[in-house]
Amino acid sequence: MKRYIALAAFSAALSAPAFAQLDGARVNVPLPKNTNLVGATYVGGTANTSWSAFNNIQGDFDIDSSIYALSYTRSQPVFGRTVHWTAILPAGTVRTDSPLPISATNAYADGLGDVSIGATVNLFGAPELPVRETLRYEPNWVVALGVMMTAPTGSYDPDEVLNIGSNQWSTRISAPIMKNFGDWVPGRRTILEVTPSVRVFGDNDDSFGETVEQDPLYAVEAHLSRDMNSDAFFSLDYTWLDGGAETRTSNATGMPAGTTDGLSAQIFGASFGYKVNDNLSVFIGHQQTISEGSDPFELRGSLTSVRFVWGWHDVIQRRNNFLN
Amino acid sequence: MPKTNPIKRRIRPLLAATALAGCLGLSPAPAQAQEAPDRPNFVIIVADDLGFSDLGSYGGEIHTPNLDRLAAEGVRYTNFYVGASCSPTRSMLMTGRDNHRVGMGNMYEMTAPNQLTEPGYEGVLNLDSPTFAERLKGAGYRTYMTGKWHLGHDPDHIPHARGFDRDFSLINAAGSHFKWTGSKIENEKSEFTKDGEYLTKLPKNYYSTRTFTEQMIDFLEEDEGDERPFVAYLAYQAPHDPLQVPDGWRNKYKGKFDAGWDELREERLARLKAAGMMPETTENGARLWYVPGYDDVVGAGQVQQARKMEIYASVVEYVDFQVGEFLNYLEDSGQLENTIVLFFSDNGPEGADPIPGAKRQPGLAASMFFANNYDTRIEAWGRKYGFLAYGPSWAQVSATPFSGYKGSLYEGGVRSPLIVWQPGKKDAGAINTDAIMHVMDIAPTMMDLAGVDAPDMQGTSWAPVLRGESSSPRTDDDVIAMQFFGARMARSGPWKAVWMPKPYGFDRWELFNLDDDPGETRDLAEAHPDILQKLSAAWDAYAETNNVILPDRTPYDGLEERLPPRPPVVSPGWPRGQEHNWDGGLGEKE
Numbered sequence: 001m002k003r004y005i006a007l008a009a010f011s012a013a014l015s016a017p018a019f020a021q022l023d024g025a026r027v028n029v030p031l032p033k034n035t036n037l038v039g040a041t042y043v044g045g046t047a048n049t050s051w052s053a054f055n056n057i058q059g060d061f062d063i064d065s066s067i068y069a070l071s072y073t074r075s076q077p078v079f080g081r082t083v084h085w086t087a088i089l090p091a092g093t094v095r096t097d098s099p100l101p102i103s104a105t106n107a108y109a110d111g112l113g114d115v116s117i118g119a120t121v122n123l124f125g126a127p128e129l130p131v132r133e134t135l136r137y138e139p140n141w142v143v144a145l146g147v148m149m150t151a152p153t154g155s156y157d158p159d160e161v162l163n164i165g166s167n168q169w170s171t172r173i174s175a176p177i178m179k180n181f182g183d184w185v186p187g188r189r190t191i192l193e194v195t196p197s198v199r200v201f202g203d204n205d206d207s208f209g210e211t212v213e214q215d216p217l218y219a220v221e222a223h224l225s226r227d228m229n230s231d232a233f234f235s236l237d238y239t240w241l242d243g244g245a246e247t248r249t250s251n252a253t254g255m256p257a258g259t260t261d262g263l264s265a266q267i268f269g270a271s272f273g274y275k276v277n278d279n280l281s282v283f284i285g286h287q288q289t290i291s292e293g294s295d296p297f298e299l300r301g302s303l304t305s306v307r308f309v310w311g312w313h314d315v316i317q318r319r320n321n322f323l324n
Numbered sequence: 325m326p327k328t329n330p331i332k333r334r335i336r337p338l339l340a341a342t343a344l345a346g347c348l349g350l351s352p353a354p355a356q357a358q359e360a361p362d363r364p365n366f367v368i369i370v371a372d373d374l375g376f377s378d379l380g381s382y383g384g385e386i387h388t389p390n391l392d393r394l395a396a397e398g399v400r401y402t403n404f405y406v407g408a409s410c411s412p413t414r415s416m417l418m419t420g421r422d423n424h425r426v427g428m429g430n431m432y433e434m435t436a437p438n439q440l441t442e443p444g445y446e447g448v449l450n451l452d453s454p455t456f457a458e459r460l461k462g463a464g465y466r467t468y469m470t471g472k473w474h475l476g477h478d479p480d481h482i483p484h485a486r487g488f489d490r491d492f493s494l495i496n497a498a499g500s501h502f503k504w505t506g507s508k509i510e511n512e513k514s515e516f517t518k519d520g521e522y523l524t525k526l527p528k529n530y531y532s533t534r535t536f537t538e539q540m541i542d543f544l545e546e547d548e549g550d551e552r553p554f555v556a557y558l559a560y561q562a563p564h565d566p567l568q569v570p571d572g573w574r575n576k577y578k579g580k581f582d583a584g585w586d587e588l589r590e591e592r593l594a595r596l597k598a599a600g601m602m603p604e605t606t607e608n609g610a611r612l613w614y615v616p617g618y619d620d621v622v623g624a625g626q627v628q629q630a631r632k633m634e635i636y637a638s639v640v641e642y643v644d645f646q647v648g649e650f651l652n653y654l655e656d657s658g659q660l661e662n663t664i665v666l667f668f669s670d671n672g673p674e675g676a677d678p679i680p681g682a683k684r685q686p687g688l689a690a691s692m693f694f695a696n697n698y699d700t701r702i703e704a705w706g707r708k709y710g711f712l713a714y715g716p717s718w719a720q721v722s723a724t725p726f727s728g729y730k731g732s733l734y735e736g737g738v739r740s741p742l743i744v745w746q747p748g749k750k751d752a753g754a755i756n757t758d759a760i761m762h763v764m765d766i767a768p769t770m771m772d773l774a775g776v777d778a779p780d781m782q783g784t785s786w787a788p789v790l791r792g793e794s795s796s797p798r799t800d801d802d803v804i805a806m807q808f809f810g811a812r813m814a815r816s817g818p819w820k821a822v823w824m825p826k827p828y829g830f831d832r833w834e835l836f837n838l839d840d841d842p843g844e845t846r847d848l849a850e851a852h853p854d855i856l857q858k859l860s861a862a863w864d865a866y867a868e869t870n871n872v873i874l875p876d877r878t879p880y881d882g883l884e885e886r887l888p889p890r891p892p893v894v895s896p897g898w899p900r901g902q903e904h905n906w907d908g909g910l911g912e913k914e
Contacts, residue, residue, distance in 0.1 A: 130623075130624075131624050132623050132624035132625075132626065132627035132628075133627065135627050135628055135631060135702050136575075136578060136627060136631050136634070136702070138575065138703075183703075183704075183707060184703060185699065185701065185703040185704050185707065186701070186703065315623065315624075
């Protein structure tokens with residue numbers, strides 16, 4: 001059973017929670033005050049796993065996930081600092097076509113995922129930015145603190161290996177760091193973003209009759225992006241993940257029911273962003289996961305994401321309406 | 325430069341140079357070296373399109389500590405006239421003669437059809453008019469120039485051919501401060517010369533203000549063993565547009581001008597009055613009718629406008645920084661002690677901006693020149709590839725307290741700051757509001773002090789003023805007169821008659837008493853018709869003497885139709901109208 005949980009955890013790491021775990025390039029670029037962003041995201045994930053340490057499971061698993069998420073972000077300063085408030089509602093499906101060793105389990109799950117709500121507060125380099133100030137804003141170093149809470153609101157069946165929801169609270173704390181190189185002029189920007197983060201988990205109190213305690217999951221996400229022209233950028237992406245080991249305790253006996261090693265993976269990829277017009281932007285990315293090979297198992301997988309973001313600012317919108 | 329016996333220093337090079345020039349037949353001018361008790365070096369530093377009140381020592385809020393120090397150790401003059409535009413001023417500086425006589429009766433770029441074939445309107449500094457460099461060179465001076473020339477680009481007309489031993493020159497009127505890119509389609513690529521050779525490669529890390537300074541220092545360093553006196557003409561291209569400044573300087577004034585142009589003008593005027601540089605009765609010239617009150621600009625529109633002045637101020641401060649570098653070199657090398665230093669601007673601040681017009685006509689090659697060569701977006705302003713001109717609203721600030729700006733014969737176009745520093749810091753910190761002076765006086769002043777006879781010059785030597793023998797080189801009966809683009813002015817004592825074409829003026833003579841009203845806000849033409857008659861007659865005489873041909877085509881043609889109509893009453897509080905480079909603002913409620 002443990003390995004199914006691990007499998008699910010890995011799949012989850014690459015799918016629904018991954019959406020929150022992997023921010024993407026230029027997500028933390030400070031926005032003008034009172035900017036609204038509505039995002040629609042598709043993340044398609046495939047996980048190829050091969051157990052190497054446990055001999056009670058043989059063969060590879062192919063787990064495919066299709067996660068859709070709606071997100072809303074608003075830049076609403078607090079105490080004179082730029083703050084991005086964000087809410088994410090994921091949904092989707094997870095399936096595997098591989099034969100599962102326990103015939104009673106389903107190889108498919110769908111439904112709503114866990115809702116996440118959080119904020120990223122700029123600490124250095126980006127005071128609140130009324131539209132007028134963005135005209136002369138030139139970031140150099142930008143350092144922020146992000147907190148994102150995920151609630152166990154998603155679809156969850158304690159007797160299934162695969163779930164969209166996690167049945168556990170979690171909180172991600174991050175420190176996005178952005179460094180602008182060169183000229184802050186559309187078409188000329190080069191940005192390095194590094195976001196260390198840790199996600200701490202509450203207990204999942206019912207997974208096959210067991211309570212699951214999960215260790216923190218550490219991550220460092222990095223993007224080096226460069227404008228291709230005034231409306232498009234290209235990014236090289238890298239993420240390092242480590243942690244998330246599980247300890248299971250039987251709810252019936254209170255006795256330890258086993259442990260599962262955490263993840264240790266690196267994700268490389270590239271992404272592309274394009275501003276279609278003053279309101280609409282599209283981001284396309286592909287990430288390939290390469291396990292560090294930390295025993296007891298080796299993980300491989302990939303994510304392909306497409307995100308549409310519709311942004312507006314009341315003042316700018318009124319101006320554009322007037323001029324058009 | 326090592327200290328030398330002043331007598332040896334005076335005579336030996338004079339004899340050597342005179343002998344050499346005679347042998348080679350090089351003396352191009354009717355200059356004649358005479359025995360002079362002391363022959364000082366001359367340093368002439370010229371800014372391009374700097375306003376009257378931009379310097380800290382002239383009431384400005386821009387940080388200019390080096391020029392302020394020069395002012396504190398020298399004398400500031402408040403009634404110094406230059407031409408209304410670039411090359412005519414430079415022609416008068418070079419020759420000591422009226423621009424209509426020396427080939428720059430109009431700017432080359434604006435010569436009217438009826439002036440094209442007329443002598444005095446060649447569009448270059450004609451060869452009949454010797455420059456101060458030629459005269460001083462003939463009298464044994466070393467002659468150096470770095471910076472903007474704009475007086476002819478043919479081999480016969482470049483600085484080396486016009487008397488400068490050493491030069492590093494931008495030949496054109498304007499262009500990028502960082503590279504070859506010119507300023508408009510007729511001038512797609514700038515020309516540079518060094519020591520008479522047309523350059524094909526610019527020095528590493530070229531930035532006009534820095535490079536012009538460094539080149540001048542290099543010239544002087546190389547000749548430190550030469551005991552002849554020298555004249556160094558350092559003609560900065562800044563703060564002429566495009567406003568560009570090295571990285572690290574661009575954001576020095578972020579937020580400093582958010583109070584806007586109206587308040588800034590009042591603050592500058594208050595400081596000028598407090599310093600005794602303007603009379604208590606001074607009122608600022610009326611805000612141009614098509615410039616909105618700053619309070620009527622909202623939200624991002626204000627920041628967009630303020631950003632222009634922020635960049636301009638950075639460019640000006642960088643000029644000051646380089647002036648400091650140069651003066652420090654002179655002082656450290658011992659060359660400052662026998663040097664007279666002058667600093668001024670070639671004309672008033674530039675209020676025109678070519679970009680909005682180009683954007684309205686994107687199909688024109690002239691417009692596409694900007695699209696192909698510059699980035700005009702706000703994010704690029706001040707950068708090496710950006711193009712910014714700060715427009716009429718801020719030009720009026722730079723011209724405080726005067727009306728008008730570059731091109732105008734209202735005082736804002738032709739009144740320049742002037743700092744004169746003399747050896748021994750003579751009259752340190754003095755402010756001279758009496759002396760009515762003209763850029764045409766500088767060459768004869770140098771001739772006078774160098775003991776060079778130049779009777780054909782029309783300017784008036786300042787030597788008596790510099791020696792403390794007089795407070796002004798002119799009496800109340802003397803007249804200063806000019807003509808630019810059909811505009812006319814004549815000043816005598818406190819009175820000034822000015823004829824400005826519509827829409828900036830009224831196509832008629834106006835009369836102002838500048839002792840009471842430097843801002844030219846109270847037209848006294850009806851109250852003093854006799855004075856007006858006298859001055860208009862004086863202008864007629866000036867025109868006759870100097871072959872002034874009023875142009876049959878001017879930049880004012882059609883302008884009345886393109887600008888918003890003037891209100892019946894000019895009121896600073898009147899919110900109507902838009903400046904023609906107005907890009908539109910964003911109203912924002914915080």
